[in-house]
Each structure stands twice: as C-alpha cells, then as structure tokens.
Amino acid sequence: MAPAHPTRADQTRNRILQAAIREFSEHGLAGARTSAIAAAAQVNKALLYYYFRDKEALYAAALEEVAGKVAGDALAVLDLDCSPGERMLRFALQHFDRILCQQGFQALMQQEMVRFREGHSTAMPIIAKKAFEPMVRRVQVIAAEGMRIGELCDMDWMQMMYSALGANVFYFLSAPMVQLIAPFDPLEPVAVGARRTAGIEFLGQALFVDRKRGAQIAKTVLAAMPMPDVARPERKTA
Amino acid sequence: MAPAHPTRADQTRNRILQAAIREFSEHGLAGARTSAIAAAAQVNKALLYYYFRDKEALYAAALEEVAGKVAGDALAVLDLDCSPGERMLRFALQHFDRILCQQGFQALMQQEMVRFREGHSTAMPIIAKKAFEPMVRRVQVIAAEGMRIGELCDMDWMQMMYSALGANVFYFLSAPMVQLIAPFDPLEPVAVGARRTAGIEFLGQALFVDRKRGAQIAKTVLAAMPMPDVARPERKTA
DNA sequence: AGCCATTTATTAACCGTTTAGTTAGACTAA
DNA sequence: TTAGTCTAACTAAACGGTTAATAAATGGCT
Known part of the structure; x- marks a missing residue:
C-alpha cells in the first residue's frame, strides 16, 4: 500500500486526493469544482483526469481513502485487552474524537448517505463491505460477550x-x-470537552448493569484517553 | 397565513415549493436543477424566478417551510398535560416518527448543517431563531422540572x-x-417498529431515576402513540 | 349583466457563464 | 530516446437566469 519510495507521481496523486477530500467534504459531489481541486493540489486540471477517470471516480477514491483509515483505527480499539464494557466505551470515545478531529470525513459520509x-x-457498497462491516461485526460479538458475563x-x-x-x-x-440558539459555542474546546465527558458518563450509566461499575469504567476510560488537540482554527468568515 | 380561498397563484406557488423541497432534499442545493423543479411543479422555469428571487431564495423558502411545520408539531407535544419524563419520551418518539414520515426534511436539514x-x-439563522429556539427552550424547562421533582x-x-x-x-x-452490511433492511416496517420501541425503552431505562417507572412510562407512551403508516413505497431503482 | 383597462400570472425562446472533460504537445528523469 | 508526467488552450454541453410577448384574472364603469 505505502511504497518505501513514494515517487513523484505518488506524491502528486496524493496531493490531488487530499485536495479532493477537502473540496468534496465542503461542497458535496455536485457542489465541488474540479478546478478548485486542481488549484488546491497545485496541478493542472487535466491531471485529475490523468489519475482518475472522471469526477465521480475521484469522489469515490476520496471516500474510500477516509473510510479505510477510519475502520483501521476503530478495529485497533476494539481488540484491546480489557472488559467488553470498557472496550465499548473506548470505542464510543474514539468515535467522538474522530469526528472532532476529522470533521471532513464526517461531512463526506453524511452527504454520501443522503446521496445513496x-x-x-456507487462507492458506498464498496466501503461498506470493506471498512464498516468488519467493524460492526466486532462490536456485535463484544456486546454479546458483555451481556453474557x-x-x-x-x-x-x-x-x-x-x-x-x-x-x-x-x-x-x-x-x-x-x-445560533445557545449562549455558548458547542465547538469551543471547553464545550466539546464537557460534552465528551458527559457522553461517556451517560453510557456508563445507561449500558451497564451495575451503574456504579459503569461510572468507574467511564472514569478510567476518560483518564486513559485524553481529549486530542483540535488544530483547526476555523476560517469560516474568510 | 392560510387564506380561506387559496387563489390559483397560491396553489402554483405551493406546487413549486413542494417540488423544490423534493428536489433539494434529493440532490442538495448545488445538485438540484431548477429545470427539474419546474418540470415537477408543471410550470415554466421562468415562473420560479417570478415567485422567488433566485435558486438560493427558493432553497431558503423550502427550508423555512419544513422547519416551521416541524417546530409547530413539536411544541404541541411538549405542552401536553403529563409528567416531565413522559413528555420527554413523547417528544423523542414524535421526533422519531417525524423523521420516519418526512425523510425529505431530515435530508434537507442535514445538508444544510454541513453547508452552514x-x-x-443564510437561511439557517432565520429558521433557528424562529423554529428551533422555542422548542429547545421548552425542552430545557421540562428537563429541569423533571429533575427537580x-x-x-x-x-x-x-x-x-x-x-x-x-x-x-x-x-x-x-x-x-x-x-448493505446487515441481513435485514432497517427501513422495513418491522425493523423500524422494533427500533422505535427499543429506543423509547432505552430512554426509559437511561433517563429515569427509577428504572421500573421509566419502563412503565415507556410502555404507556408507546401504547398512546402507535407507529404511523409510512406510505412511501420507495422507487430507488426507477 | 357586459365591456374595457389594468394588473397579475405564465410561457417560449434566448443568452452569457460556468463546468466537466479533451487534445496536442512540452518537460523530465531513467 | 522514450515512457511517464504534466500543462496551456480548447470544446461542447449544461445551467441559472432574462426577456419579451401572451393568457388569465380583476375591478371599475355603464
């Protein structure tokens, strides 16, 4: 997958892909402009068609790129060596952090679900089978295990x-x-942190047979997984 | 708002609006075609620009139309004469049923959130203040009341x-x-019904101090609010 | 009621721009 | 040299929006 010597062409292709992810997640398939993607990748527009068949193929490639990364991360968490309940909470927390850090991915997926x-x-079936099915299957056995014990x-x-x-x-x-309707900004770090904590604590209360134990595990998980820095200054007004 | 005698013009305008809601929710703002909206409303394309300034104004009008209806329905439920906990469950259940029946609205809102x-x-601020703020405020006081007692x-x-x-x-x-990855169709009535019940029962368990009482209320609410028929045969392959 | 003047509603045909996609050829590293 | 990259310039079609002309109501006046 990742060659030892990323050739010049590989780098170019990747620049295009990253630019595409950004543009598509911000404007959707129909709203994205191929010229904007080319400009962001600092290549000529014709080069997009050299590496990808057409706009839709580029879109599918972008989708596949992000989906693959997501599923990989998730599977790693689900195979940790701890109780099923704790793995479930870790899974939920990682899911939260992923959306926080890669909001582009989330936007991409949401739009694609509507589109589908x-x-x-045409891309959905592929990424569903390849990326999400293994993840969901894993969650299923963990949940079953947690109930069994x-x-x-x-x-x-x-x-x-x-x-x-x-x-x-x-x-x-x-x-x-x-x-728009709350007196605070829900994307401000402090609000995000509060919500992050509250969400996991809620699951500790709601999912576990023993609420005390649930609270305990929630605390453990929150301590083990600190909130990542979200290095996105947001340039909405620009 | 609704005149006793809806004139011919009113009907036309409304046909356009309904067609727009459909087209925009299926394809998004950028993906929607004004010619398709005109065709669906059985009018000439120029009529769109007679009733609405431009594509974006039509989009905003469509958004406002659905948001208004939603907020109205929700407020009615929140003012029922029963305990705060029960009102909360009814609110959640009505929310579920609304998405079930008006999936177009949901798609519209989702896309708009990304866009915003x-x-x-430009439409979001208006519908937020006008439609959603009153609803959220109402939920807040109900939650506070439920905790207080x-x-x-x-x-x-x-x-x-x-x-x-x-x-x-x-x-x-x-x-x-x-x-794509489950052995059943989550939009089939039987699956929807199961999920609908499970969701409310879950809230009964998770939200209430006394889980027994939560289960009881969940049962009451589910009995009082039967699942609506979703009269949409879905014509995806067409 | 019936007729005309004025406004409102609606359309066919068109226009300028934007957009995805192409072509023909230049550059570059082996 | 030559196969693999890359670009400037171009095209054909699609799209949002306009215009000028027409049809349908509306309201006064007799």
Missing part, C-alpha cells in the same frame, strides 16, 4: 450502537444550529 | 437531548449503510 438513499452513489444490560446490540454513536454524530451535526 | 458549517447558508436523573439537559434525539437521527442516517 436517493439511488445514486452480566456486565452490560441485556438489550439489542444494534440499539447499543445507536445509543453509543448516535449522540456523537448528532452533537457535531447539530452544532451549527446550536451555535 | 462551511460558512455558506426527582423523576429524571440529574444530568445536563443538553446531554439528555443528545441522547434522546441523536439515536433517532443516526438510525435513519446510517440506514443506507446498514442495509
């Missing part, structure tokens, strides 16, 4: 996923709207 | 909202992907 529901989209409440494992991840997605999804 | 985060969008767990009320609504949004948002 309408019947367009009496650590986690007996409930549908999918329900557990929806509870664990839904609030994360929704927090960032609704942030722009909350910014 | 990137700095574009010892019915609901003591937690940040925003956290409560994120938990209650996040899973709903996430369920439908992720449905296209789940369709």
